[in-house]
Amino acid sequence: MTVIIKSKAGVSRLHDYLELTKPKVVALLVLTAWVGMMLAVPGLPNLLTVIAATIGIGLLSAAAAAMNHVVDQRIDAQMARTYSRPVAKGRISPSQAITFAFSLALTGFVLLYLTVNALTAWLTLASLFGYAVVYTMFLKRATPQNIVIGGLAGAMPPLLGWTAITGSVDGHALLLVMIIFAWTPPHFWALAIHRRDDYAKVNMPMLPVTHGIEFTKSVICLYTVLLFLVCLMPYLVGMSGAIYLVGSALLNLRFMQYAWKLKFDADNSTAMATFKFSITHLMVLFLLLLVDHYFKVSPIYVS
Ligand code: HEM
Numbered sequence: 001m002t003v004i005i006k007s008k009a010g011v012s013r014l015h016d017y018l019e020l021t022k023p024k025v026v027a028l029l030v031l032t033a034w035v036g037m038m039l040a041v042p043g044l045p046n047l048l049t050v051i052a053a054t055i056g057i058g059l060l061s062a063a064a065a066a067m068n069h070v071v072d073q074r075i076d077a078q079m080a081r082t083y084s085r086p087v088a089k090g091r092i093s094p095s096q097a098i099t100f101a102f103s104l105a106l107t108g109f110v111l112l113y114l115t116v117n118a119l120t121a122w123l124t125l126a127s128l129f130g131y132a133v134v135y136t137m138f139l140k141r142a143t144p145q146n147i148v149i150g151g152l153a154g155a156m157p158p159l160l161g162w163t164a165i166t167g168s169v170d171g172h173a174l175l176l177v178m179i180i181f182a183w184t185p186p187h188f189w190a191l192a193i194h195r196r197d198d199y200a201k202v203n204m205p206m207l208p209v210t211h212g213i214e215f216t217k218s219v220i221c222l223y224t225v226l227l228f229l230v231c232l233m234p235y236l237v238g239m240s241g242a243i244y245l246v247g248s249a250l251l252n253l254r255f256m257q258y259a260w261k262l263k264f265d266a267d268n269s270t271a272m273a274t275f276k277f278s279i280t281h282l283m284v285l286f287l288l289l290l291v292d293h294y295f296k297v298s299p300i301y302v303s
């Protein structure tokens with residue numbers, strides 16, 4: 001009986017540590033990094049480099065997420081969405097979470113530095129710093145543009161994947177960064193509309209709190225248009241072909257439709273439905289880039 005109780009405690013402790021790493025967010029970040037790796041070369045990249053880079057970028061992203069739990073302990077404890085998180089609830093102490101985060105970060109950095117390349121190791125560490133320190137400690141509490149500027153850290157993985165394979169920064173990789181950069185505001189502000197009162201309660205200057213829900217909805221509409229245009233870029237520069245063009249246009253039209261409904265015909269569930277769609281949108285968009293890369297249909301020019 002004691003053994004069963006102990007092992008149950010062990011499993012829930014493991015679950016708490018896993019929750020610290022925001023596994024679903026990290027999974028999508030790693031997918032975008034992975035697509036960056038695949039698109040960096042015409043054929044298949046070196047398998048061992050892909051494995052090491054995937055693990056290294058994943059570990060540093062997970063470390064950044066765990067650091068966010070420590071810094072946000074007080075506000076997380078007061079919001080309905082986050083009050084039961086392991087550090088906020090006291091199931092994991094801040095020092096245990098920090099030790100865990102630093103172990104992940106060190107392992108990830110050393111792995112990238114020794115087996116991938118120094119550029120990728122430093123850029124990934126800079127992304128961790130951008131999210132855990134610049135965004136979480138300062139921007140989040142300072143300005144409603146927090147997630148626009150801080151979004152750059154979360155947008156970095158495709159570039160990290162690309163540099164892991166080629167060792168250098170490439171304009172095409174920067175286009176992928178720009179896509180996630182333009183996607184982040186409608187992704188987050190849709191959720192922030194739904195959770196406006198939570199953010200107001202803890203004095204976080206999120207856009208729906210500082211500028212109101214109607215204004216935020218208008219800005220979301222504008223960002224989905226901007227995202228549509230940015231997503232055309234890979235096709236326009238010849239990086240991706242027709243499969244990507246058609247798929248990305250359909251995804252972005254659907255995102256614009258969600259944003260339009262949110263602005264002009266919303267019910268209680270529209271904001272969360274838009275937020276959830278944003279995640280499907282980014283995942284499918286990056287899978288499309290991948291499929292297009294290997295089954296590229298070149299544009300037909302009529303002379
Ligand atoms: C500064 C930039 C970003 C902000 C402020 C932000 C904010 C959020 C928030 C508040 C949630 C809800 C989390 C929860 O309820 O536990 C969330 C969920 C999510 N975000 Fe973001 N996000 C950002 C960037 C990203 C990026 C770059 C990605 C991936 C490429 C991403 C992927 C996800 C996913 C997959 C979820 C769903 C997680 C789940 O269901 O557990 N986010 N985001």
Ligand SMILES: CC(C)=CCC/C(C)=C/CC/C(C)=C/COP(=O)(O)OP(=O)(O)O
Binds near residue numbers: 065068082136
């Ligand atoms: C190395 C690297 C690529 C680092 C990027 C790290 C990372 C996990 C980025 C995702 C961004 C994210 C989940 C923001 C939400 O934070 P929040 O504090 O606003 O949301 P919360 O209230 O749910 O904690």
